[in-house]
Amino acid sequence: MTAGLRHSLAVRVTAMFVLIVALAAAGLGTYLYRAFVAEIERRDDIGLLGKLRQVQILLGRPGAAELLHTRPDFFRDTMSGQENSLVRFIAPDGAVLADINAGGERYPVPPAAAIAPDRAAIAGWTSRRGDPGRVVAGIARLGTGTVTVVVARVYGERSAMFARYRQRIAGAAAVGALAAALLAALLLHRGLRPLRVLAGHAASIRPGTLAQRLDAGDAPSELLPLIEALNAMLARLQEGYARLSGFSADLAHEFRTPVANLLGQSQVMLAQPRGAAEYEGLIASNIEELERLARMIESMLFLARAGQDEVLPARQALQALDEMTKVADFFEGMAEERGLRIECAGSAVVLADPALLRRALANLVSNAVRHADAGTTIALQADQRAGSTVLSVENTGVPIAPEHLPHLFDRFYRVDTARGNADGSTGLGLSIVGAIMALHGGTAAVQAEGTRARFTLDFPAARPESARHAAH
Amino acid sequence: MTILVIEDEPKTGDYLQRGLAESGFAVRLARNGRDGLAMARDGGIELVVLDVMLPRMDGWQVLEALRGDPATEQVPVMFLTARDEVHDRVRGLELGADDYLVKPFAFVELVARIRTLLRRGPVREEELLCIGDLEIDVIRRRVRRGAATIVLTAQEFALLHLLARRQGQVLSRSLIASQVWDMNFDSDTNVIDAAIRRLRRKIDDPFAEKLIHTRRGMGYVCEAGPAAGE
Numbered sequence: 098m099t100a101g102l103r104h105s106l107a108v109r110v111t112a113m114f115v116l117i118v119a120l121a122a123a124g125l126g127t128y129l130y131r132a133f134v135a136e137i138e139r140r141d142d143i144g145l146l147g148k149l150r151q152v153q154i155l156l157g158r159p160g161a162a163e164l165l166h167t168r169p170d171f172f173r174d175t176m177s178g179q180e181n182s183l184v185r186f187i188a189p190d191g192a193v194l195a196d197i198n199a200g201g202e203r204y205p206v207p208p209a210a211a212i213a214p215d216r217a218a219i220a221g222w223t224s225r226r227g228d229p230g231r232v233v234a235g236i237a238r239l240g241t242g243t244v245t246v247v248v249a250r251v252y253g254e255r256s257a258m259f260a261r262y263r264q265r266i267a268g269a270a271a272v273g274a275l276a277a278a279l280l281a282a283l284l285l286h287r288g289l290r291p292l293r294v295l296a297g298h299a300a301s302i303r304p305g306t307l308a309q310r311l312d313a314g315d316a317p318s319e320l321l322p323l324i325e326a327l328n329a330m331l332a333r334l335q336e337g338y339a340r341l342s343g344f345s346a347d348l349a350h351e352f353r354t355p356v357a358n359l360l361g362q363s364q365v366m367l368a369q370p371r372g373a374a375e376y377e378g379l380i381a382s383n384i385e386e387l388e389r390l391a392r393m394i395e396s397m398l399f400l401a402r403a404g405q406d407e408v409l410p411a412r413q414a415l416q417a418l419d420e421m422t423k424v425a426d427f428f429e430g431m432a433e434e435r436g437l438r439i440e441c442a443g444s445a446v447v448l449a450d451p452a453l454l455r456r457a458l459a460n461l462v463s464n465a466v467r468h469a470d471a472g473t474t475i476a477l478q479a480d481q482r483a484g485s486t487v488l489s490v491e492n493t494g495v496p497i498a499p500e501h502l503p504h505l506f507d508r509f510y511r512v513d514t515a516r517g518n519a520d521g522s523t524g525l526g527l528s529i530v531g532a533i534m535a536l537h538g539g540t541a542a543v544q545a546e547g548t549r550a551r552f553t554l555d556f557p558a559a560r561p562e563s564a565r566h567a568a569h
Numbered sequence: 570m571t572i573l574v575i576e577d578e579p580k581t582g583d584y585l586q587r588g589l590a591e592s593g594f595a596v597r598l599a600r601n602g603r604d605g606l607a608m609a610r611d612g613g614i615e616l617v618v619l620d621v622m623l624p625r626m627d628g629w630q631v632l633e634a635l636r637g638d639p640a641t642e643q644v645p646v647m648f649l650t651a652r653d654e655v656h657d658r659v660r661g662l663e664l665g666a667d668d669y670l671v672k673p674f675a676f677v678e679l680v681a682r683i684r685t686l687l688r689r690g691p692v693r694e695e696e697l698l699c700i701g702d703l704e705i706d707v708i709r710r711r712v713r714r715g716a717a718t719i720v721l722t723a724q725e726f727a728l729l730h731l732l733a734r735r736q737g738q739v740l741s742r743s744l745i746a747s748q749v750w751d752m753n754f755d756s757d758t759n760v761i762d763a764a765i766r767r768l769r770r771k772i773d774d775p776f777a778e779k780l781i782h783t784r785r786g787m788g789y790v791c792e793a794g795p796a797a798g799e
Contacts, residue, residue: 377785384786391673392755426724427750430763456754463760 107285111278118277122270130266134259141252142216145231149248150213152184153237162240165195172197183232183249194244202230202251209234209245228253291316295324307335347509351393351524355386389523396525400508403532410450410536417445417479417488424458425477428466436471443479447486447556449537457533457541458488460526461552465492468550484558485539491551497543505543506531530554570687571595571613575605575631576620576649584676585618592680602626606634609641616687618679619666621650621657629664636665645686647679675741677787684738698733700780701793703772705733714776724749725768732781732791741788765789 152172155161164171165186172184172195183202186194207220212235219233232249291314298311310328313321366379402408418441425439432439439462447454458477465475473493480487497505497512504510509524527541530552534541539556572594576582579600586598597614599605602623609617609631617635621628628648635641648661648669661669668682698705704713710726712719721729727749732740742761746752749764765781773779782790 381785387673388675388758394673395755423750427746427752428760429724430765430767431760433767434763452753455752459752459754 107282107289110285111281114281115274115278119270119274122273123267126266126270130259130263133262137255137259139216141250141255142219142231145219145233145248145250146214146216148182148250149233149235149246152246152248153212153235156237156239156244156246165239165244170197181251181253183247183251185247185249187245187247189243189245200225200251202249204230204232204249206247207232207234209236209247212236222249224251224253226251226253228256288317291320295320299327302331304338307331307338344508348397351509352390355390358386359383393523393525396523396529399529400525400532403529403536406536408453408536410453412448412450412537414446414448415451415454417447417486418443420447420451420454421458421477421479421488424455424462427459428462432466432475435466435469437466437469438474439477440474441477441479445479445481445486445488447479447488448558449556453533453536457530457554458490460530461490461554464526464552465490465494465550468492468494470494470548486556486558487553488556489551489553491549493548494550496548497545497550499545502543502545506541570615571597572616572618572683573597573599573605573609573614574618575599575602575623575628576618577601577623578620581620585679588676589618589680589683594683602628602631606631609635609644610638612640614641614644616683617644617646618683619646619648621648621652621661629660632661632664632666647683647686649674675743675787677739677741677784678744681735681738681740681744695734698730698736700733700736700791701778702776703733703780703793705730712772714772717775719771721768721771724764725771728764728768729772729791732789736791739784739787739790745789 155172156165172186181200182197183200183204184195184197185206186196187206188194202224204222204224205220207218210218214233214235218235219231222230222232224230228251230249230251232247234245234247236243237246238244294314295311295316298309302309310331311324313324316324362379362382366375399408421441425441428439462475462477469475469492476489476491478489478491480489501510501512505512506527508528510527511524531541534554534556537556539554542553542555544551544553570593572589574582574585574589574596576585576598577600582598582600586596589596597608599608603626605617605619605623606626608614619628619631623631626634628650632646632648635644635646642665645667646665648666649672650657650661650669651672658669667686670679670682696707698707702715706712707730712721712726712729728745731745731748742758743755745761745764765783769779769781773781778793780791780793782792784790
């Protein structure tokens, strides 16, 4: 069997259908045949018993004893004159008074139980030609005594009829199954047409035409959930693909600036003989650009791995205030230079990977320090809620326009495009925060109200892995 | 102190050889795994800097061979890898690597780690560190410069202690962030600069002789006397 046939739904369904029709036809045919045979046999037996009764009546007439001795043929003729009707008369002492048996058949003589025996007293035998025979014995009055009457019959034509009947039933079943197969194949071919149309549509979709959707059209209702699921998948693929291509473009663009600086300033420097101090300055400046590139590569790799679940957070219960204070200490010098204060408050236990939590908090605080107005306070707050721990970083600064809010956690998204990355940020800090929260099965969010911006990290309190998987 | 560098990438091999030689180590360079293993077996090597991706015999195989030979099993191995996969790190450490660095790395970071590996065994903490006229009493957490007592915050003290403990060595910003604040990721470099400025205001600004020096593009170094490259 070829792979094509083995996997063809149409062939499989047709084969099953043919099998079912053939079994049903054979079952029905067998039942009808059996019923027919039983009925015919019953009627023949009743006929045989009728013959016996007829002979008994004949024997009861006056002069029957003489007739039996002189004209046995008379009795045979009363059996419709058929050659295959056999009669035997046996005296009580066992002597055969007469035996009408033209074909010389040998048949068993059942005991003569009664005057009017029923079907149970009939015995079967097989004739010399192999046809079925039936025989019954009964007691009859003959004159003043009695005689045993044995009536037998060979049903030669009946066997032939049964054989013909069997052949016709088998033939009808075969033809029916064949017709069912053809009909099933035809119907399936037509019924599966929407699937072929669907396959054709799907085959024509390319990366460049991801915006296309499969046409539900006149597809049967069973296919609609599949078409809807495929279309939803296409929508997700389109979105992911668009994000990925946009991301590659952003990435190339972000790499372009440091590389242009490296190339440009190195070439300018080499164009003229310079003093050692100038060369040193160039190299140091190049190192700064290269460090920025290295940071971007590290961040990109982190995001790529987090996106593929290759970073496994080692979660443990941590005092949120301790972690926040550590991060606040880290930024203390930088905050002080900008006239900022960092305050930590709130008591809560957070279930998180300490290194990842610190990284997320550091990115938020770094962001806050860069954007806060001089002389203001950056507030770190921990709140224990039912089912989760919420950490927040709040600062006062230039208002964030509402249209930026949904994109703040996107890679390379910058509110102020003119500022670029002159301040040393890679534009990936907040997307790393988002990725870290996704790894913890939590969420990162931002709310802005006037000059206040508040970033929140919502860590689920439950450890189960299902929380993490549900988030993906 | 002889270091064997096994690295096939020509530029990387050259700068490692030159940089380590200028940092005061004797350096031998092998351009593939097989040569490197042969050189290690010749003896006289105190540390191996080993790249993972090597022609003919990769870093894993070299490491296994080194650890399987009684003559070389004690030699510390610093792994260099461009593939920062968790299972790679685990595999390297399981095979007996002593430390690893992920490319791209800062050269000063490599030197700092090599010095740590070569120091071997527990280091006795100095109770009193002196740099020029700066005295650091580690036990009492007191800092004096000449006759003046200097009051530092806990973080400032930790930062000064690190610089003083490694005096004369250039420390990268990421190493400082990791050692003082336990921040093990490349964060905003301005943070370390700001912390150093704060420390300088107390340690250096009031005095004529400066002790904390910036090595542009590399990091910071604490040393007395005329500092080159300032």
